[in-house]
Every structure is written in structure tokens, then in C-alpha cells.
Amino acid sequence: MLLIALLPACRTTKKAYERGDYETAVFNSIERLRRSPNNKKSRETLRQAYPDMVATLQGEINDAKLSPDPLRWERVVRYYEVLNRAYDEIQRAPAARQVIRNPQNFQTDYNQALRQAAEVRYTMGNQALAAGKAGDRERAKEAYAHFQRALELRPGYRDSERLMLEAQSYATLIVEIEPIPMHSRSLALSNEFFENQLTEYLATAPFSPFVRFVTVTETQALSRDPDHILQMSFDDFVVGQAYVKETVAQRIRDSVVVGTHKVTEDSTVDVYGKVEAEVHRFRKEISSGGLLDLRILDARTGAVLTQRKFPGTFIWEDRWGFFQGDKRALNDEDKQYMRKQRESPNPPPQDLFIEFTKPIFSQVTQFVGAYYRDR
Known part of the structure; x- marks a missing residue:
């Protein structure tokens, strides 16, 4: 075979x-x-x-x-x-x-060729870095790639690692994330959770080696001004809009065993009949939602580079009920309502706010990621 x-x-x-x-x-x-x-x-x-x-x-x-x-x-x-x-x-x-x-x-020849190739990349990297230092961001990105390749060819080659990081700094867009203002006259709400989650995600997401997201505090510690400003604000939001609905229904069920009948001294038969119940079912919905406005600005000119609005909604639901009559008349859905005879306490407004911002978070991260990817 x-x-x-x-x-x-x-x-x-x-x-x-x-x-x-x-x-x-x-x-x-x-x-x-x-x-x-x-x-x-x-x-x-x-x-x-x-x-x-x-x-x-x-x-x-x-x-x-x-x-x-x-x-x-x-x-x-x-x-x-x-x-x-x-x-x-x-x-x-x-x-x-x-x-x-x-x-x-051909190992000796191979090693010599590696050194030559790394030196070429090192030289080209320095040439591109000079232009990058003069303000040409694309050339700084080229310098980064040259030094990176030099290190791939010859790990630790000269000071390529230091120069690669220097080139990266000149090529990097600094995006400052401004605090999100909150305007609520009736509720003491905080967007701290949403803002912290978003800032943490953007700071660690691998969109591009040449984009860095920073807070306003972090910007102040840098030796350079930001390139872009990421502004966000809630155009409108509603938290805790309640709606309660009661449904009353009559339940009738036939062919239910309601007793027994003695036929002889030693035997009985089931007696079938009809059972009834009046069912009261309650459903409460508390809806919350809002619209986040996101803008990316040129930090030097203030020009709007891009703008999008992202909606988010969340509906909290509670169910309870009671009945009068025979329990055997209830259907399966009725029984689910009857597991509770009273309504649950309403969730805190802050929790509802956090819930409706979760879908907004997903939309924002996808949009920002797509905008800055490969920049």
C-alpha cells in the first residue's frame, strides 16, 4: 500500500x-x-x-x-x-x-545578509523619523515599521527599539475624552459607571498602535496637546416611566375530577365536572431610555470631524397576580403570575440609567473602533 x-x-x-x-x-x-x-x-x-x-x-x-x-x-x-x-x-x-x-x-552568508537588511531598515527608519519629527505623521508611521522590521531581522539591533517607540510617539494621535455632563433636575444620577467603563475600554482596545485615548487629567500630564477631542452628552433621557396594566379573566376548565362515586362496597369511580376561577394578572413596566450625542473634534481648529447619535432603551418588568375560585382552572401562564401576590419594589433610578446605557456603550465602542482602526 x-x-x-x-x-x-x-x-x-x-x-x-x-x-x-x-x-x-x-x-x-x-x-x-x-x-x-x-x-x-x-x-x-x-x-x-x-x-x-x-x-x-x-x-x-x-x-x-x-x-x-x-x-x-x-x-x-x-x-x-x-x-x-x-x-x-x-x-x-x-x-x-x-x-x-x-x-x-550558507549560515555565514545568511547572517551577513540579515545584518545588511537590518541596517537598511535602520537607516530608512532614521530618515523617516526625521520627517516625522518635522510633523509628517505618515512618515513617523513608516519609521515605526522600519525599526520594527529591523528588530524582526536582528532582535536587539542597535537602538532600534528605542527609536521605534520614539517614532510611535510622533505618529500617535492623542484623543482626549471629555467628561460627560449630566443635566437632571429631578433625579440625582451619575454617569460615572458608563464613563469609567468607556474610558477603560478605549484605553486598552487594540484599535491601532498609533491612537491613544486619554482623560483630561492625563492630558495635563503629557508634554503635548491632544489631536482630537471626544465629546459626548445625553441629548435627552427618561428614567423610570412606569406603566401598570391589570387583566381580569374568567377561567373555566371542563373534565376535572371533582369527586368520587361509590359503585360497590369495594370500588369507586371518579366524578368529573367543571371548575372556575377569576384571575387578576398585573404587569408593570418601567421604561428608561436616552440618546447620546458623540462628536469627534479637531483639537486645534475645533472642526467637527464626525458626529453620531446613539439610542439606548431598557424596560424593567414585574408580574404578579391573585385569583378567586378553584386553582385547577388556572393555565400555566396564570400560575407564573401567581408566584407573586404583590409587586416588587421599583429598582433605583441609577440602576435603570446604567441598564439603558449598556446598548449605547456597545454602539459607541464599535463606532469609535471603526473610526480609529488603522489610523
Whole structure:
């Protein structure tokens, strides 16, 4: 069965070699030889494909080094990665090692290419950072990406980490979240919970590495002014609007056992009849809702960059009831009402306020996230 399974794979590997895909041919051949060390076709393909792959990639490396592309050394790095991977795979496969007795190790060349590539990114990062310091935010973002890439190529390369953070600071939009004013003549309400939840979420949400949300207090501790102002206010809200409805209904149920009848000295039969009840059901709803106005302003000009209004509602419900008559006449829904004979105390207005702001919170975070994502 193994031989039958390997036949199509061998043909695929051979075809890869014939069309000049030496990389696929080499790595497929090595994998086949791990599973079938004596496979003649895989041995022959590897014997032919490996030197061709090395020669081809060395040609690509030479061409890349002569390219005007400033990032050419990263292409060189990728080619050397393939060559070194082939070396490692051959070393780990005894059958492949028998075919390619002296695979080439390009680790030294690879390390040199990594240093060259990291240095190019470091130089380009410094050039972009200079423009970023002059006020070009997009160039500061480019600088961040260059230093980040330099660190990926060579972890700890020179002072790339410090410069990356410096570039990030020049590229970052500071968004100041203003306190939300509250205007309620009849109720002593606080939006502290909503405001704290929103501020905490925005401060930690991964919208963009170049956007930072701060409070007014935090802004005062910074060495720069904010770029945007996030303003929010409740245009209108109602808390605790109550509505009570009573429903009175007659319940009649037939074929209910209402007694027994003695037929003989030793036996009885059930007597069926009709039962009735008058049911009083009460439902109280307390509705609360409001509309939040959100605006994002340019901190320097005061211009409105975007504005949206977000509605929120919450309905608190209570049910209770009583009946007169036979309990057996009640239906299942009646029984749910009868679990309570009195109404529950109304929830505090502050709790109702918090509840109707929860859907507003979701809308606001989605909108702000979409606005600042990738900025």
C-alpha cells in the first residue's frame, strides 16, 4: 500500500523538477525518502534537483544584490533561508544524506545578509523619523515599521527599539475624552459607571498602535496637546416611566375530577365536572431610555470631524397576580403570575440609567473602533 501511495507523489515531484520548480522537487524528494529510504525515483530527483536549486538561488542572490531596490537584502535573506532549510532537512534525513553527501551550509552568508537588511531598515527608519519629527505623521508611521522590521531581522539591533517607540510617539494621535455632563433636575444620577467603563475600554482596545485615548487629567500630564477631542452628552433621557396594566379573566376548565362515586362496597369511580376561577394578572413596566450625542473634534481648529447619535432603551418588568375560585382552572401562564401576590419594589433610578446605557456603550465602542482602526 505504501508503494502505491508513493507513486503519484513521485510523479508530482518529478514534474516539479521538469518545470524548473527545483525547490518543491528538493523538499518533496527529501520527505519521500524519509518515508521510503530506498525509493530510486526520489533519490534520482534529489540528486538532480539539489544542485540546480542551489545554482538557481545563488543566481537570484547575485541579481538581488545588484538590484536598485533598497530592500534587496531582505530578498537575499529569503533565498538564504531556503538554502539553509534544504541543508538542515538533508542533514536530518539519512537517505537524503546518502544522495547529497556535501550539502552547502550558507549560515555565514545568511547572517551577513540579515545584518545588511537590518541596517537598511535602520537607516530608512532614521530618515523617516526625521520627517516625522518635522510633523509628517505618515512618515513617523513608516519609521515605526522600519525599526520594527529591523528588530524582526536582528532582535536587539542597535537602538532600534528605542527609536521605534520614539517614532510611535510622533505618529500617535492623542484623543482626549471629555467628561460627560449630566443635566437632571429631578433625579440625582451619575454617569460615572458608563464613563469609567468607556474610558477603560478605549484605553486598552487594540484599535491601532498609533491612537491613544486619554482623560483630561492625563492630558495635563503629557508634554503635548491632544489631536482630537471626544465629546459626548445625553441629548435627552427618561428614567423610570412606569406603566401598570391589570387583566381580569374568567377561567373555566371542563373534565376535572371533582369527586368520587361509590359503585360497590369495594370500588369507586371518579366524578368529573367543571371548575372556575377569576384571575387578576398585573404587569408593570418601567421604561428608561436616552440618546447620546458623540462628536469627534479637531483639537486645534475645533472642526467637527464626525458626529453620531446613539439610542439606548431598557424596560424593567414585574408580574404578579391573585385569583378567586378553584386553582385547577388556572393555565400555566396564570400560575407564573401567581408566584407573586404583590409587586416588587421599583429598582433605583441609577440602576435603570446604567441598564439603558449598556446598548449605547456597545454602539459607541464599535463606532469609535471603526473610526480609529488603522489610523
